[in-house]
Amino acid sequence: xxxxxxxxxxxxxxxxxxxxxxxxxxxxxxxxxxxxxxxxxxxxxxxxxxxxxxxxxxxxxxxxxxxxxxxxxxxxxxxxxxxxxxxxxxxxxxxxxxxxxxxxxxxxxxxxxxxxxxxxxxxxxxxxxxxxxxxxxxxxxxxxxxxxxxxxxxxxxxxxxxxxxxxxxxxxxxxxxxxxxxxxxxxxxxxxxxxxxxxxxxxxxxxxxxxxxxxxxxxxxxxxxxxxxxxxxxxxxxxxxxxxxxxxxxxxxxxxxxxxxxxxxxxxxxxxxxxxxxxxxxxxxxxxxxxxxxxxxxxxxxxxxxxxxxxxxxxxxxxxxxxx
Amino acid sequence: xxxxxxxxxxxxxxxxxxxxxxxxxxxxxxxxxxxxxxxxxxxxxxxxxxxxxxxxxxxxxxxxxxxxxxxxxxxxxxxxxxxxxxxxxxxxxxxxxxxxxxxxxxxxxxxxxxxxxxxxxxxxxxxxxxxxxxxxxxxxxxxxxxxxxxxxxxxxxxxxxxxxxxxxxxxxxxxxxxxxxxxxxxxxxxxxxxxxxxxxxxxxxxxxxxxxxxxxxxxxxxxxxxxxxxxxxxxxxxxxxxxxxxxxxxxxxxxxxxxxxxxxxxxxxxxxxxxxxxxxx
Numbered sequence: 001x002x003x004x005x006x007x008x009x010x011x012x013x014x015x016x017x018x019x020x021x022x023x024x025x026x027x028x029x030x031x032x033x034x035x036x037x038x039x040x041x042x043x044x045x046x047x048x049x050x051x052x053x054x055x056x057x058x059x060x061x062x063x064x065x066x067x068x069x070x071x072x073x074x075x076x077x078x079x080x081x082x083x084x085x086x087x088x089x090x091x092x093x094x095x096x097x098x099x100x101x102x103x104x105x106x107x108x109x110x111x112x113x114x115x116x117x118x119x120x121x122x123x124x125x126x127x128x129x130x131x132x133x134x135x136x137x138x139x140x141x142x143x144x145x146x147x148x149x150x151x152x153x154x155x156x157x158x159x160x161x162x163x164x165x166x167x168x169x170x171x172x173x174x175x176x177x178x179x180x181x182x183x184x185x186x187x188x189x190x191x192x193x194x195x196x197x198x199x200x201x202x203x204x205x206x207x208x209x210x211x212x213x214x215x216x217x218x219x220x221x222x223x224x225x226x227x228x229x230x231x232x233x234x235x236x237x238x239x240x241x242x243x244x245x246x247x248x249x250x251x252x253x254x255x256x257x258x259x260x261x262x263x264x265x266x267x268x269x270x271x272x273x274x275x276x277x278x279x280x281x282x283x284x285x286x287x288x289x290x291x292x293x294x295x296x297x298x299x300x301x302x303x304x305x306x307x308x309x310x311x312x313x314x315x316x317x318x319x320x321x322x323x324x
Numbered sequence: 325x326x327x328x329x330x331x332x333x334x335x336x337x338x339x340x341x342x343x344x345x346x347x348x349x350x351x352x353x354x355x356x357x358x359x360x361x362x363x364x365x366x367x368x369x370x371x372x373x374x375x376x377x378x379x380x381x382x383x384x385x386x387x388x389x390x391x392x393x394x395x396x397x398x399x400x401x402x403x404x405x406x407x408x409x410x411x412x413x414x415x416x417x418x419x420x421x422x423x424x425x426x427x428x429x430x431x432x433x434x435x436x437x438x439x440x441x442x443x444x445x446x447x448x449x450x451x452x453x454x455x456x457x458x459x460x461x462x463x464x465x466x467x468x469x470x471x472x473x474x475x476x477x478x479x480x481x482x483x484x485x486x487x488x489x490x491x492x493x494x495x496x497x498x499x500x501x502x503x504x505x506x507x508x509x510x511x512x513x514x515x516x517x518x519x520x521x522x523x524x525x526x527x528x529x530x531x532x533x534x535x536x537x538x539x540x541x542x543x544x545x546x547x548x549x550x551x552x553x554x555x556x557x558x559x560x561x562x563x564x565x566x567x568x569x570x571x572x573x574x575x576x577x578x579x580x581x582x583x584x585x586x587x588x589x590x591x592x593x594x595x596x597x598x599x600x601x602x603x604x605x
Contacts, residue, residue, distance in 0.1 A: 028426045031506040035422035036431075038415040039438060042475025047441045050452035057451060064458065110346070113339050120340070126591070127347030130354070133583045133594075135535035137553045138576040141560060142353045145360065145368070145569070153356050153373050160372075185353065189598050196599040241443055248537045256561040258541075273447055280451050281542060290451050297448040304443070 051297075058291035063284045075291035085292065087267050088275040091176060095271065096243045098180045103239060107187050108232070111194035112224075125195070129188030136248035143182045144169065144253055169253060172268035179269070182249055190235055197231035198224065226316040233315045237307055241300055247273045258282040272296055357580065361385070361573035368569050384574040391571055392563065394578070396548060397555035404469050404540075404551065405533035411474035412529050413522060419476050420484030421510050425496065435485075442478045446538075454542060468543040469536075473529075479601045480525050486600075487521035488514060524597040527590045534583060552579050 058075055060068035079085050114124055131139070146152050147168035155165040168178040201224060209219045254269040259282035263270040272292070280289035355375070360368055361384055363377040388394060423435045457468040491514060499509050515522070540551045550558065556579060560572050587594055 025427065027506070029428035032422045032426035032428035032431060035418040035426070035506075035510075036434060038474060039419035039476030039481060040434060042415070042472065042477075043434075043438050043441065045456070046453055046472050046475060047444055047449060047478075048437070050449035050456075051444070053452035053455075054448050057455075064455070110343070113343055116336075116339055120343075122591075124343045124347055125595070126587075127350055128343075129594075130584065130587065131350055133531060133535075133587050134580055135553055135583065136537050137556045138357075138580050139353075141556065141572060141576045142357050144560075145573075146353055146356055151369050151371055151373055153352065153375075156371075156373050185350065192595055192598045237443070241445060245445055245447055251541075252537070252557055252560075256557060276447060280454070286451055286455065293447045293451060297445055300445050 054290045054293055054297075057287050058294045060287045062287040062290075064286060068287065071287070075288050076295075078288070079291055079295070084267065084270065084275060088270045088272045091268065091270050092244060092246070092272040094176050095179060095246060096240065098177065099183055099243050100236070100239050102180060103184055103187055103190060104232070104235060106184060107190035107235075108194050110187070111191050111198055114191070114195050115198035125192065128191050132186045132188035134186070137252055139182060139186065140249050140252035143178075143185075143249075147178055147181075170265060172264065172266040175254075175264050175268040179246065179249055179253075183246075190239070193231060193235060194228070197228045201227045229315045230317055233307070233311050237304055240303055240307070244296060244300055245273050246271050247277065250274055251277070354580070357573060357577055361570065361577040363570055363573075365567055365570050368573075369566075381570070384570050385578070388571040388574045388578075391568065392555060392559050392575070393548070394552075394555070394575065397550050397552045400466070400544075400549060401534060401551040401553075404466050405530060407466070407470040408473040408533050409526060409529040411470060412477050412480055413525055415474050415476040416480035416525065417484050417515065417518075417522070418510070420481045420488055421514055423481065424485045424488035425514075426506070438476070438478050439482055442482065450542070457543070463543060464546060464549065466544075466549070469533075469539050480529075483525065483597075483600050484518070484521055487518055491517050520593075520596075523590065523593045524600065527586065527593040528597045528601065530586060531583060531594075534579075 057068060059070060059072055061071050061074075062068035110128060114121055114128075134142075147154055149155050149165060149167040149170070152168075154168070158165040166174045168174050168181075205223045205227070206219055209223050214222065250263065250269045250271045251274055254264040255274060255278075258278065260278070263274055273296075276289050276292040276296070279285045279292065356373075359375055359377055362380045362382065363374070363384075364379070364381050367374055367377055419438075423431060453468075453472070457463060460467075462468050462471075495513055495517075496509055499513055504512070535553065536551075537553045537557070540554050541557075544550060544554060547558070552575075556572070556575050559568065559575055
């Protein structure tokens, strides 16, 4: 893979002290702020601001037409008794539990194989990556029929071989696995990221290990894994955050309009964000939906914090410092 | 030694086999989509599944333009994509230049704050931003899909800043001595030297806007404002139903085709973009 200039660049500004334009700092300050004004406004109005606003809204009853009405933590206490909300947590956790380990292991394994084989790498990369560019609506459409138990191409070989052919999208027990399956089809992003980090492991490390008599497992265990652990860690966090927020595929396959009152048989596809979306944009219960959003936000933050804390034990960083 | 070679070759062969076989499996859904889009309606629902349609019904691709306003959807998608992409490039590159090259008080704090929102879950900002746009009376226009992009994207800013920092300072200093102002240096030195990074941003933004489903779903309710993504969803569920599955497949193919072409045209930018940002859309 091409090493990008941005990654391999030496710090271009080490000679700061030698620059002779120091005195023009007023001009730098002026243009400096001018150039970042849009980004700062974006930060305030579309990111940080809404985070706080949504917490405030979660403490109100707010249905767009009337002004928000302060009700304290009533939304939160109501949530705990909401069977559908609990169902959505169950569905989402089941999905996260399946998808995170499967996708990371699978993507890492594929990337590992690709990194062993420089010849043909571009073709393989293309084949494995291509599904990732497919729009979510199109991929849901493909799989809606692809996973059809009667006419679909997935069940056909299973039936021919006399294997059990699941009713993928209609059997409540198979719905979450089906969504996991569809997600795994779009694995290419993670494969690319893992591949880049695997290729960047210096060859000399492997040579040194070989001289020491390390077999291929030992080389993998003591060279490859530690040297790519920071990327594994990063991918783990990103995958966890994204898995909790599954929306598109499930919405298109099982809901298809904002106020639909069910999500698949037995609500087996009622993902967290789906239920939140229904409350916000189907029923216009914005306070209630904001409470849901904040709980999910806290859970994600907490998990990320735990992962960051745990990384000391298993993530290896080659150099200290040098952030940004 | 020969035994080692044989084992070595055998393992290489297995690797090739797995990668090629698995890769071919990844393509099966594309083939299935294309094949279904060329079938007559009754040929889709048959067992065993037919891989090669007989007869090949090209007419699906013409008729789908008559049954739904594909041109309208495509025009809407392109309008949104164009203005969003323009916005994200202009606003992010400006900010990135400032963060990369200009020194002023508070710069690093602001940058750290912006960077910290890269992984912010979209669920937590979705409702307040919707309310903001409702208050502004922008529901039912493309503005909610375009305007946020004119206020910089954290990932894009980060990516461009990293790139700008690799451009030699001497070029800038030489221009300063010749009396060029900051905006001129930015526009005439930094931007032209950053084509490759800007291509990455361009490609990622095109892909994101073309594929996005959630944002249009929240803000666009009228049929004549629909994007292709919404149009495809509507065609599946609200128009024609199962009898129109061949049209659904044709429209889905039409939607997939441009991104696949884009990938082949800008493979390098795609790969670099994904690796640098490391975030899924």
